[in-house]
Amino acid sequence: MEAAMLQLTGIKKNFGPVTVLRGVDLEVRAGEVHALLGENGAGKSTLMKILCGIVRPDAGEIRIDGQPCRFDSYRAAIAGGVGVVFQEFSLIPYLDAVDNMFLARELRSRWGWLQRAAMRRRAQEIIGQLGVAIPLDVPVCKLSVAQQQFVEIAKALALDARILVLDEPTATLTPAEVEHLFAVMRSLRAQGVAIIFISHHLEEIFEICDRITVLRDGAYVATCATAEVDQARLVEMMVGRRIENCFPPKPAKGGEGEGEVVLEVHALQLRRQAPVSQFQLRRGEILGFAGLVGSGRTETVLAMLGAHAALSCKLSMHGVPLRFADPAQALQAGIGLLPESRKEQGLITSFSILHNVSLNNYGKYRLGGLFLDRRREQQATEAAMQRVRVKAPGAQVRVDTLSGGNQQKVVIARWINHAMKVLIFDEPTRGIDVGAKSEIYQLMREFTAQGYSILMISSELPEVVGMADRVCVFRGGGIVATLEGEAVNAEEIMTHATTGRIRHAA
Numbered sequence: 310m311e312a313a314m315l316q317l318t319g320i321k322k323n324f325g326p327v328t329v330l331r332g333v334d335l336e337v338r339a340g341e342v343h344a345l346l347g348e349n350g351a352g353k354s355t356l357m358k359i360l361c362g363i364v365r366p367d368a369g370e371i372r373i374d375g376q377p378c379r380f381d382s383y384r385a386a387i388a389g390g391v392g393v394v395f396q397e398f399s400l401i402p403y404l405d406a407v408d409n410m411f412l413a414r415e416l417r418s419r420w421g422w423l424q425r426a427a428m429r430r431r432a433q434e435i436i437g438q439l440g441v442a443i444p445l446d447v448p449v450c451k452l453s454v455a456q457q458q459f460v461e462i463a464k465a466l467a468l469d470a471r472i473l474v475l476d477e478p479t480a481t482l483t484p485a486e487v488e489h490l491f492a493v494m495r496s497l498r499a500q501g502v503a504i505i506f507i508s509h510h511l512e513e514i515f516e517i518c519d520r521i522t523v524l525r526d527g528a529y530v531a532t533c534a535t536a537e538v539d540q541a542r543l544v545e546m547m548v549g550r551r552i553e554n555c556f557p558p559k560p561a562k563g564g565e566g567e568g569e570v571v572l573e574v575h576a577l578q579l580r581r582q583a584p585v586s587q588f589q590l591r592r593g594e595i596l597g598f599a600g601l602v603g604s605g606r607t608e609t610v611l612a613m614l615g616a617h618a619a620l621s622c623k624l625s626m627h628g629v630p631l632r633f634a635d636p637a638q639a640l641q642a643g644i645g646l647l648p649e650s651r652k653e654q655g656l657i658t659s660f661s662i663l664h665n666v667s668l669n670n671y672g673k674y675r676l677g678g679l680f681l682d683r684r685r686e687q688q689a690t691e692a693a694m695q696r697v698r699v700k701a702p703g704a705q706v707r708v709d710t711l712s713g714g715n716q717q718k719v720v721i722a723r724w725i726n727h728a729m730k731v732l733i734f735d736e737p738t739r740g741i742d743v744g745a746k747s748e749i750y751q752l753m754r755e756f757t758a759q760g761y762s763i764l765m766i767s768s769e770l771p772e773v774v775g776m777a778d779r780v781c782v783f784r785g786g787g788i789v790a791t792l793e794g795e796a797v798n799a800e801e802i803m804t805h806a807t808t809g810r811i812r813h814a815a
Contacts, residue, residue: 392470597777714745
């Protein structure tokens with residue numbers, strides 16, 4: 310058996326009274342892609358932060374090429390050949406891609422002059438390896454989320470790291486972009502680089518990884534060859550139980566109230582030459598929005614809510630024509646949005662669960678217009694937490710201490726507390742482990758059974774097919790097809806999303 314390039318042995322870490330890692334072991338060989346799996350909160354990110362010097366372990370040992378080492382800073386880890394693509398972007402938004410890639414490692418002449426031309430050539434070379442087009446002269450805040458993700462990856466590749474950690478690198482990428490990334494990973498593997506790959510997409514694990522290490526509740530579970538396990542076994546190792554079917558059954562057609570149109574978009578056009586989108590959202594259904602990244606799904610929803618410019622927008626709720634000037638008006642009409650980026654747009658993570666759930670709801674707690682009924686606020690928050698099954702010691706816990714799945718539930722609890730009847734889920738399970746995904750799906754079905762209407766935007770085809778009662782497929786900035794019944798399948802959706810004829814507006 311080939312000797313491990315990287316060995317982590319008996320790694321332990323406590324944050325106050327909370328035990329995060331319980332003697333974890335990990336071995337990664339040169340020239341392999343090694344998956345690190347586990348639910349949110351299993352300890353994966355903490356283990357990687359220990360490896361790259363951001364967090365210090367309480368116990369345990371790190372060896373590289375058999376030699377003990379302990380990095381006391383990320384800079385020291387970089388010098389030791391470790392590079393990390395973090396799940397949360399670490400880019401400086403107002404610097405361009407070149408400056409971000411070489412930040413604190415700028416190329417300089419022997420006299421100290423900045424060698425910008427050399428840095429640009431090197432940046433172009435690395436980005437060319439990734440097979441994507443990224444403008445190098447604009448601030449990265451002007452780039453799409455997917456382009457920013459590739460800048461993060463290019464930044465790590467610029468380190469010439471011997472050990473490369475990729476933490477959820479595919480979360481914002483299209484299938485074609487994922488294939489570009491996997492081609493780069495295979496090239497690096499052939500050069501002897503040891504790659505640690507963290508992903509909640511199990512199909513990616515089986516496509517690119519050689520071996521898998523599973524953590525659960527901060528403890529080491531097992532290491533196995535990818536060829537020796539299947540998805541069901543991996544899920545069982547991660548969550549400690551077997552999940553037979555991730556998606557709850559779809560309701561039978563013909564129920565009471567079926568066909569009642571809650572929200573209707575009669576004509577919405579984002580820009581000239583884009584398709585004119587039309588759709589209906591019915592009571593008690595999940596309407597899926599599918600399509601490639603950049604196809605206009607989220608932009609259409611934001612335009613509908615008054616948060617994004619549109620060439621034209623005509624809609625009605627319960628047959629009454631409306632036009633929302635801003636999201637506050639949509640909120641008053643009973644529409645709640647769970648945004649794509651819950652940490653940046655959906656939550657104030659430094660606030661408690663109580664304060665996040667109470668956002669937009671303080672009017673119902675007022676006493677005489679001056680004071681708040683704190684007892685009522687506490688009771689309402691606890692009731693909402695219980696209803697959506699938030700796992701936390703109490704309502705006063707800070708949101709940034711929760712797992713991704715529980716953070717998503719806090720956003721849902723806010724809108725349930727606010728008596729929303731139309732819920733828009735934008736990428737509802739992005740960055741959430743398989744166990745938490747199953748819980749979110751179950752909640753969505755419970756809500757529709759209670760008469761809520763859900764509009765779900767998702768880049769995951771299995772999620773769209775498994776959850777949506779009907780599907781609107783986007784291409785070129787608008788809806789090009791609406792599918793239902795047997796037509797809601799991956800092949801039909803991808804045909805319309807990639808090759809379907811775009812019906813331009815007259």
